[in-house]
Amino acid sequence: MKTAIFKHPEPGHPKTRIWPVFMPFLGCPSKCIYCAQDRQTGTGAKTLNEIYQGIKQEIPAFFNTKDRSPLELAFFGGTFTALPFEWQERFIKLAAEFKERGFLTKVRCSTRPDCIDQKQIMQLHASGLDMIELGIQSFSAEVLRRSGRNYSPQTGIEACNIVRESGISLGIQLLPGLPGDEPGNFQNDVSRTIEFKPEAVRIYPCLTVKGTGLEKLYRAGKYTPWSLTRTVEELAPALLRLWRNIIHVIRIGVAHEDGFEKNITAGPMHPALGQMVRSKAMYLHLRSRLALADKAIQFIVPQKYSGELWGHKSCLKPLYADLGITPDNTSFKPGNTFQLHYK
DSSP states (O other), X not given: OEEXXXXXXXXXXXXXXXEEEEOTTTTOXXXXXXXXXXXXXXXXXXXXXXHHHHHHHHHHHHHHHSOOOOEEEEEESSOGGGSOHHHHHHHHHXXXXXXXXXXXXXXXXXXXXXXXXXXXXXXXXXXXXXXXXXXXXXXXXXXXHHTTOOSOHHHHHHHXXXXXXXXXXXXXXXXXXXXXXXXXXXXXXXXXXXXXXXXXXXXXXXXXXXXSHHHHHHHTTOOOOOOHHHHHHHHHHHHHHHHHTTOEEEEESOOOOTTOGGGEEESOOOTTHHHHHHHHHHHHHHHHTSOTTOOEEEEEEXXXXXXXXXXXXXXXXXXXXXXXXXXXXXXXXXXXXXXXXXX
């Protein structure tokens, strides 16, 4: 009998509660064909001053209620670095004040690759900005063109380099399944992402939302969204590659805000998408530990992964059975290591 002892491939990361600040469309130079930030976030239009005053009042009030752990402030939606620069500085300096008071640990923002100015982001970094998440979406020229992004892959590459050189942590957002997608595009996007060694990645499989240009293409038969099956099959090996390169994937799929699902016309929307992808990635990792002729005798799994092992509605049980792993020879125990006994 042989024994393999190993850990989950996901890199360790500190758990931090996020305080999200939504800025739908603010600063955006144009509206991309797939974008519906107002429907996704459920946040109506607000002025920059209203958003600023909200942060200024709500965060201290949150901490005044009782003793709480520090938060991470995140500006989502819109294009933060395309806002008037005086407003960018006001937001970041306010966040820096809250850091000094122990309310916040980090501050991040999301933005477009074609709205990155090195001098300005270095100023923001000096004022307290810790991370910039770039909405790369894809490194494919055809996908970018057909999605209305209005910049080239080289723009995305240069933006990643500028952020890294500025000393700010880099986050990359990918949006697989956009118009113009071809087989292999997403895996290539993941390869390019790995080259930049970002601190964090978000993966948002493309959804067709009511009221977008993408919905018009879909209804005209000019766009076919990814199926849920293809989404899981594409994302699982990609997730495993990112994990193995010590890259933290902080989101798979859009957040399920109230009322958003009713605005989805088509696409791989599923409340358990993240679990489905994580479960399949864990299976692929385990399978890689065994040679074709090996069969499991006993499998001991850390208790915290009991909800992911067999997959959504136990869909992975047949695949595990091919490896000799069944509920009968699998047990769950406290700890962080997997133990696989096989012949």
